[in-house]
Structures are given as C-alpha cells and as structure tokens.
Amino acid sequence: MSNEVKEPRGIRNNNPLNIRRSGDKWQGLKTLQEDREFFQFETIELGWRAAFVILCKTYYGKRGLQTIRDIVTRWAPAKENNTPAYIRHVSDYTGIGPDRDLGDPQTHPTNWLLIGYAMAVVENGKTLPPIPMLKGFSLAVGR
Numbered sequence: 147m148s149n150e151v152k153e154p155r156g157i158r159n160n161n162p163l164n165i166r167r168s169g170d171k172w173q174g175l176k177t178l179q180e181d182r183e184f185f186q187f188e189t190i191e192l193g194w195r196a197a198f199v200i201l202c203k204t205y206y207g208k209r210g211l212q213t214i215r216d217i218v219t220r221w222a223p224a225k226e227n228n229t230p231a232y233i234r235h236v237s238d239y240t241g242i243g244p245d246r247d248l249g250d251p252q253t254h255p256t257n258w259l260l261i262g263y264a265m266a267v268v269e270n271g272k273t274l275p276p277i278p279m280l281k282g283f284s285l286a287v288g289r
Contacts, residue, residue: 173196
C-alpha cells in the first residue's frame with residue numbers, strides 16, 4: 147500500500163475550479179482528455195485563465211452575476227452540491243458578504259481574485275500557490 151497522498155482532482159487536471167467538460171474549446175486543453183467529467187489543462191495558469199474567463203467575462207459580463215451567492219448558485223447547483231455551505235465557505239474565506247456587489251473585475255480585481263481563490267479552496271480542499279492564479283487572471287482579464 148502506497149503512502150503517497152493523491153493530489154485533488156482539480157490540481158491533477160490543472161483545473162482549479164473543476165470546470166466540467168463541454169463543447170468549449172479552451173485555450174491550453176491537453177490533447178488527450180482522460181478525465182471523463184472535467185477538463186484537463188496543459189498548465190495550471192491556463193486552468194485559472196479558463197476559470198476567470200467564466201467568472202469575469204461570462205458570469206459577470208454576460209449574465210450579470212455580481213455576488214458570491216449569484217456566482218456560487220450558478221457554479222455549484224444544489225442538485226450536485228451543498229450550495230448554501232459553499233456560499234458560506236467562500237464568503238467566510240474572503241470576508242466578503244454573500245450578497246455584496248463585487249464590482250467590475252477591471253476596477254475591482256481583488257474581489258474577483260479572492261472569490262476565485264476561495265472557490266478553488268472549496269473545490270480542492272486545500273490552498274493553492276497564488277502566483278499561477280495571478281497569471282491566469284491576467285491572461286483572462288488582460289490586466
């Protein structure tokens with residue numbers, strides 16, 4: 147029996163928010179997608195990029211989702227998750243109230259970085275190095 151601790155799926159897949167497989171053609175996808183449920187990226191930075199494109203451009207920019215409650219309810223629906231607990235964890239971890247407007251990602255990037263990071267902690271059950279997240283945010287939002 148191995149004493150080796152297996153990394154969480156999102157880290158193994160370079161997909162820190164566990165983006166489910168779909169017809170989307172994300173930049174940096176591994177050619178061979180071996181996980182049947184979740185995308186696998188070449189680098190963690192590109193996984194973060196995809197996450198922030200969804201959060202900042204799709205959820206905020208196109209769907210008008212502006213709060214932790216709005217975002218997590220969409221990201222982690224109750225049919226698959228304990229959504230209230232997820233919202234509470236993200237809110238507690240960030241110190242941002244669940245119904246507070248996060249502001250535009252271009253002018254309030256810290257809020258969005260905090261939300262993304264807290265969601266990754268919930269998704270993976272552990273903290274992640276912040277530098278790849280910052281690089282992914284920059285790739286997604288152009289800052």
